[in-house]
Amino acid sequence: MNPSPSHKAAPSSGQPPPQYYTSLEPFAGAFTQGLPMLTYHKLGPRPARVRLKGLYVGEALFRRQMRELMQAGYQSVLPADVAGARSQESRRIAITFDDGFENVLRHGLEPLREARFHAIQFLVPGRIGGSNAWEEAEGEATERLMDASQIREWLAAGHSIGAHTCTHPHLTRIPLAEAREEIRSSRLQLEDLFRVPVRDFCYPYGDYNPAVRDLVEEAGFTTACTTEAGVNRSGSDRLQLRRFTARYASRNWKNLLRWFRSTARRS
Numbered sequence: 001m002n003p004s005p006s007h008k009a010a011p012s013s014g015q016p017p018p019q020y021y022t023s024l025e026p027f028a029g030a031f032t033q034g035l036p037m038l039t040y041h042k043l044g045p046r047p048a049r050v051r052l053k054g055l056y057v058g059e060a061l062f063r064r065q066m067r068e069l070m071q072a073g074y075q076s077v078l079p080a081d082v083a084g085a086r087s088q089e090s091r092r093i094a095i096t097f098d099d100g101f102e103n104v105l106r107h108g109l110e111p112l113r114e115a116r117f118h119a120i121q122f123l124v125p126g127r128i129g130g131s132n133a134w135e136e137a138e139g140e141a142t143e144r145l146m147d148a149s150q151i152r153e154w155l156a157a158g159h160s161i162g163a164h165t166c167t168h169p170h171l172t173r174i175p176l177a178e179a180r181e182e183i184r185s186s187r188l189q190l191e192d193l194f195r196v197p198v199r200d201f202c203y204p205y206g207d208y209n210p211a212v213r214d215l216v217e218e219a220g221f222t223t224a225c226t227t228e229a230g231v232n233r234s235g236s237d238r239l240q241l242r243r244f245t246a247r248y249a250s251r252n253w254k255n256l257l258r259w260f261r262s263t264a265r266r267s
């Protein structure tokens with residue numbers, strides 16, 4: 001598909017893009033400067049009593065975001081493709097999901113298929129088929145993680161998997177020997193279970209330091225994703241890749257309408 005002629009790049013100088021990704025326009029300029037990557041966590045409706053609401057992106061918004069990128073001429077690539085990130089005309093983007101939530105399979109497969117995008121899920125092998133224990137410990141709402149057969153379904157749909165440690169610890173807060181095991185064994189477990197090479201890593205909480213980075217390299221990973229915002233150039237350290245976090249649009253018309261209705265009820 002050719003890039004849509006109506007797609008105009010935002011000025012590359014001037015204001016930096018917003019902190020969170022909701023639509024292409026404010027990012028169009030930044031996206032020409034290197035390989036952009038988007039971070040998603042959970043898709044679909046938010047259950048009651050969710051603490052971090054921003055980590056949920058509704059299916060309709062997700063579909064709109066994928067469709068918009070496709071219509072602007074973007075093609076999806078994997079983190080390892082950062083080496084081929086040239087500039088300007090290359091319209092490539094990596095779609096990443098952290099943690100391996102079941103709701104991504106339920107609400108994400110179809111919009112990804114429609115846009116002909118391939119995404120990567122960073123999995124926590126010690127929690128496969130379980131739930132987000134590391135978030136529940138902080139009082140967060142429970143969400144199911146994909147089980148092994150669902151992960152096979154994800155792979156069969158043409159998507160990829162990467163590792164996100166075995167149990168999702170803060171890697172800089174545990175002894176180095178433990179961090180080494182969390183990193184190394186997450187790769188081995190995933191390769192054993194799914195019989196695919198696992199070369200991409202993602203730091204839980206974006207928490208890492210030079211020693212942790214080196215452990216990831218030692219474990220045989222060729223890329224690692226952080227939570228730092230920005231695009232990646234071919235000279236970027238592949239073990240410190242930057243990503244933009246996607247969130248729901250907090251000030252869209254629906255929210256405004258909800259706000260109007262609630263004030264009308266109150267008055």
Ligand SMILES: [Zn+2]
Pocket residue numbers: 098099164168204205
């Ligand atoms: Zn995570």
